[in-house]
Amino acid sequence: MLTKATLTAQTLANVLTQSSDCVKLISTNGKILWMNPNGLCAMEIDDFCQIDGKDWSSLWPEAQRHFIDTSYRESVSNGGFRFLALCPTAKGSERWWDVSVTALTGPDNNLSGYLSISRDVTDAELAKQAIKVSAAEMRHRLKNSYSIISSLLLSHARGDDALEPFALEMGERIAALGRAQTLFEENEDECHLDALVPALTEPFTQPGCDLAYDIPSDILLGRNTADVIALAIGEFAVNSTKHGAFANGGGIRVSARKDDHVHLIWEENSGAAVTRTSREGGQGHRLIEKIAKIRRGRFGLEWQPSGLIATLSLPL
Numbered sequence: 616m617l618t619k620a621t622l623t624a625q626t627l628a629n630v631l632t633q634s635s636d637c638v639k640l641i642s643t644n645g646k647i648l649w650m651n652p653n654g655l656c657a658m659e660i661d662d663f664c665q666i667d668g669k670d671w672s673s674l675w676p677e678a679q680r681h682f683i684d685t686s687y688r689e690s691v692s693n694g695g696f697r698f699l700a701l702c703p704t705a706k707g708s709e710r711w712w713d714v715s716v717t718a719l720t721g722p723d724n725n726l727s728g729y730l731s732i733s734r735d736v737t738d739a740e741l742a743k744q745a746i747k748v749s750a751a752e753m754r755h756r757l758k759n760s761y762s763i764i765s766s767l768l769l770s771h772a773r774g775d776d777a778l779e780p781f782a783l784e785m786g787e788r789i790a791a792l793g794r795a796q797t798l799f800e801e802n803e804d805e806c807h808l809d810a811l812v813p814a815l816t817e818p819f820t821q822p823g824c825d826l827a828y829d830i831p832s833d834i835l836l837g838r839n840t841a842d843v844i845a846l847a848i849g850e851f852a853v854n855s856t857k858h859g860a861f862a863n864g865g866g867i868r869v870s871a872r873k874d875d876h877v878h879l880i881w882e883e884n885s886g887a888a889v890t891r892t893s894r895e896g897g898q899g900h901r902l903i904e905k906i907a908k909i910r911r912g913r914f915g916l917e918w919q920p921s922g923l924i925a926t927l928s929l930p931l
Contacts, residue, residue, distance in 0.1 A: 659704035686716035711740035808834040823864030850899040883922035
């Protein structure tokens, strides 16, 4: 039975031996000194003698070895390093590993080696990749749907002097929504904020509403952050077409700044007074607030007599 009184060096060694993760001790020059039995099993290594004294980096594909070199430097300077990478087992089975590396020091505080713990996260990583493929397919189908709707509008309005200008205008707006999807499809991992925001807002513009931007060109967003911002901008724009400046005239200014966060500000000055209905159309706002909190960000609304100021802050 484990108790504080029974915690000895041998007990802790047994814990490492029985860990379900792949636990390794690495020398200061990168050689494998020890690997726990479950780690050997996870890596499909039949006998530790196969890897005893080998460079740890030699077990990795060449394209991934920079992670190993970086982990040594970072664990010494910052106390630890963590990375996610693909590395096949000794028998060629593809595995994704969540790897942490910690620098070990002796009684004299000098570097004595490294502790590496690798967890097999293959199932989770493959599930993520499946979601990415599904999302890309959905975006592709959505773009096709936009094209079909535009074609239907134009074909039905062709030759009708009253309807044709309207159909052309709506076709341009639908095409703009398609371009917003393309920003993610062509550059899946990153997106510039100054390209994302206009692509999402310009389909909603009206002659009586002035739309202005003040967004630095150097704000580059990861996919997760871009998705949250796209959700927020979409919600603001839809609400504005119902109750705000897009529907009643006025002005909208979208600005941004960055430090360790990106701060997006939607300022709306509507030609109509803010009503109770517009304030209470807040289910989407509550969703944005929850998602921002999950992303370790903040979301706030400040209601003015003629509109609102919404601020969304997310970590970069």
